[in-house]
Every structure is written in structure tokens, then in C-alpha cells.
Amino acid sequence: MMSTATNSSAAAAAAAPLEISGLSITVQVDGESRPLLDKVSLSVAKGEIVGLVGESGSGKSVTSRSALGLFPGHAITTGSVVVDGVEVIGASAAQLLELRRTRASMIFQDPRSSVNPVRRLGDFLTEGLRARGVGRAEANRTAIGLLEEVGIRDPARAMRRFPHEFSGGMLQRIVIAGALSIGPRLVLADEATTALDVTTQAEVVALLKRLQAESGTGMLFVTHDLELAAALCDRIVVMYAGRVVETGAASAIFAEPQHPYTVGLLGSNPRLTGERATLTPIVGRPLALAEAPAGCAFRDRCPIAVPACATEVPALRPSRATEVACIMPGDEKAA
Numbered sequence: 001m002m003s004t005a006t007n008s009s010a011a012a013a014a015a016a017p018l019e020i021s022g023l024s025i026t027v028q029v030d031g032e033s034r035p036l037l038d039k040v041s042l043s044v045a046k047g048e049i050v051g052l053v054g055e056s057g058s059g060k061s062v063t064s065r066s067a068l069g070l071f072p073g074h075a076i077t078t079g080s081v082v083v084d085g086v087e088v089i090g091a092s093a094a095q096l097l098e099l100r101r102t103r104a105s106m107i108f109q110d111p112r113s114s115v116n117p118v119r120r121l122g123d124f125l126t127e128g129l130r131a132r133g134v135g136r137a138e139a140n141r142t143a144i145g146l147l148e149e150v151g152i153r154d155p156a157r158a159m160r161r162f163p164h165e166f167s168g169g170m171l172q173r174i175v176i177a178g179a180l181s182i183g184p185r186l187v188l189a190d191e192a193t194t195a196l197d198v199t200t201q202a203e204v205v206a207l208l209k210r211l212q213a214e215s216g217t218g219m220l221f222v223t224h225d226l227e228l229a230a231a232l233c234d235r236i237v238v239m240y241a242g243r244v245v246e247t248g249a250a251s252a253i254f255a256e257p258q259h260p261y262t263v264g265l266l267g268s269n270p271r272l273t274g275e276r277a278t279l280t281p282i283v284g285r286p287l288a289l290a291e292a293p294a295g296c297a298f299r300d301r302c303p304i305a306v307p308a309c310a311t312e313v314p315a316l317r318p319s320r321a322t323e324v325a326c327i328m329p330g331d332e333k334a335a
């Protein structure tokens with residue numbers, strides 16, 4: 001276990017919303033150890049949006065859920081996960097409850113998984129505020145204001161309605177408003193816009209950005225879509241097979257990616273700008289850490305791999321404007 005909660009209010013005020021250092025997680029499956037994450041480090045500063053990007057199985061969800069103390073069952077966890085000055089690894093149930101009620105909120109892909117289908121929207125929107133000691137009348141007023149802000153017509157009536165009476169896009173707007181209503185220091189958005197159609201996605205992303213900017217909260221935006229992350233986020237962390245392989249300012253990652261995997265992610269996405277005429281998908285399928293070969297986990301799919309890539313896991317090091325875990329960063333374009 002790492003350091004315990006920081007009690008000094010001055011230290012808490014200065015603490016970053018999220019600071020993950022050297023997080024490794026291994027679970028036991030059928031009596032065998034299965035590593036999920038290997039020394040993942042990332043941080044989210046106050047008012048910053050950080051994109052956590054990678055294909056399926058790269059460990060994005062396991063990483064982001066760790067910030068709420070949601071670790072897989074029977075996991076061996078090492079490293080440190082500090083949310084707003086509070087160490088999450090080894091925290092008590094009471095500390096975790098307090099963390100989830102007041103400091104960190106999560107928005108999932110399916111808004112219907114965040115709301116109780118048989119409870120009215122008003123109850124959903126006011127319960128976080130009520131848990132923080134806000135009186136019923138004021139909580140109701142705040143909730144109606146939130147519904148207005150996210151564009152729900154006749155918000156007083158909407159408070160009495162049930163989740164199934166709203167479309168997925170509308171419900172996700174409401175869930176986002178609810179998540180931000182408690183004034184969290186950290187918002188974790190896990191594929192929060194993935195299930196929505198393109199137009200609704202654009203509207204919900206804009207709403208997320210606006211509410212985040214107004215509240216100054218830090219946000220970890222988890223997505224498989226690097227282009228979307230580049231448009232929304234300040235910084236990006238790219239994961240592959242349970243490890244961080246590249247990190248840097250969103251503009252730098254987008255303009256000049258250094259890791260062949262990041263280059264591949266950008267090349268395999270259709271573009272609306274017309275800049276890139278052909279799609280070049282990454283060969284092979286994404287691997288989880290447990291299946292990864294020795295050395296660089298990406299080497300079997302990498303167009304520029306050399307025998308030296310098998311010898312050790314490359315450490316993150318600066319290359320041009322990003323930090324990259326590759327022994328030949330930036331060589332992809334020459335391949």
C-alpha cells in the first residue's frame with residue numbers, strides 16, 4: 001500500500017485530480033496469474049482533459065476504473081492511484097464511498113446502466129446533491145437548472161419522468177449533467193459517446209467540453225477513437241497491451257505521432273478532412289498484456305520491427321514533442 005489520504009486542506013487544494021504511478025494489476029484466472037496492466041503512469045491536472053486511447057483489451061477501462069477503487073476481484077495491485085490527494089489503493093470502503101460521492105464521477109458508454117429504470121429522473125439527479133447535504137428544495141432547483149442547461153424541454157415535468165421516456169442521447173446528456181452536478185474534481189468518461197450516432201456524438205462531446213470548462217474539473221476521456229480524442233483533449237495517453245506506449249500534447253500526437261502503433265491508429269481511421277485518401281489498417285489483432293510476446297508487445301504487428309525489439313520492453317523516453325516507448329521512434333514514415 002502507498003501513502004494514505006492527505007488531510008491538510010492546503011495539500012488537497014494543490015493535489016492533482018488524478019495521479020497514477022507505476023500501476024500494475026495481475027488477476028488470478030483458473031489458478032493462473034494473468035497480468036492486465038504493467039507500470040501504467042498518467043496524470044490529469046485541474047481543468048485538463050486527458051484522452052486514454054487504445055484498441056480493445058489495451059487496459060483503458062481497468063486503468064480508468066482504478067481511479068474509483070474499482071479493481072478486478074482477487075487482483076494483486078501495486079503502484080499508486082491518487083485521486084484529489086487520496087490514495088485509492090488500500091482505501092477503506094468508507095473512503096471509497098466518500099470519493100465516489102464527492103470527488104470523482106464516472107460516465108459509462110450506456111447511459112441506461114447509470115440510471116435505475118424504475119426511479120424518476122428527479123430522484124437520480126438530486127441524490128448526489130442530497131448525499132452532500134443539500135436540502136430537497138435546493139437540490140430540485142439545481143436539478144431543474146441542469147436539465148435546462150442540457151437542453152431538456154419542460155424540465156420540471158422531465159423530473160417526474162422515467163429513463164425509458166428519453167432517447168439514449170438525451171439520457172447521456174442528463175447523466176453527464178448529473179455526474180458534474182456534484183462538483184467532482186475528476187470525471188472519468190469511459191467510451192461515453194461511442195454508442196451515439198455521429199450528430200448526437202458531436203453534440204454530447206460539445207456539452208461535455210462546455211460543462212468541463214465551466215466547472216474546471218479534470219477529465220479522463222477513455223476512447224478507442226484517437227481522432228476524437230485529439231479534437232477534444234489537451235493531452236493523450238496511448239495504451240497497448242496493458243502499457244503506455246506514447247504520451248504527449250494532443251496536437252503533437254496527432255500531427256507527429258512517434259510510436260508505430262499511434263501512427264497505425266491514425267492511419268486506420270476514416271477522415272472527414274480529405275487529407276488522407278486511403279485507410280491503412282494495423283495488421284493482426286490487438287493483444288492483451290497476458291498474450292504479449294517478450295520485448296515490445298506491438299512487435300508482431302509493427303511494420304518496422306527489428307530483432308532488437310524482442311529483447312526488452314522499451315521504456316518511455318522523449319522523442320520530438322512526445323514521450324514514446326519504442327527503440328526507433330518516428331521511423332514509421334520511412335517504412
Ligand SMILES: Nc1ncnc2c1ncn2[C@@H]1O[C@H](COP(=O)(O)OP(=O)(O)OP(=O)(O)O)[C@@H](O)[C@H]1O
Nearest residue numbers: 027036055056057058059060061062063072073288
Ligand atoms: N475482472 C477481470 N478479470 C480478468 N481479466 C480482466 C478483468 N477485467 C478486464 N480483464 C482483461 O483485461 C484486459 C484489459 O481490459 P480493459 O477492459 O481494460 O480493456 P479496454 O482497453 O478498456 O478495452 P475495451 O475497449 O474492449 O473495453 C482485457 O484482456 C480483459 O479481458
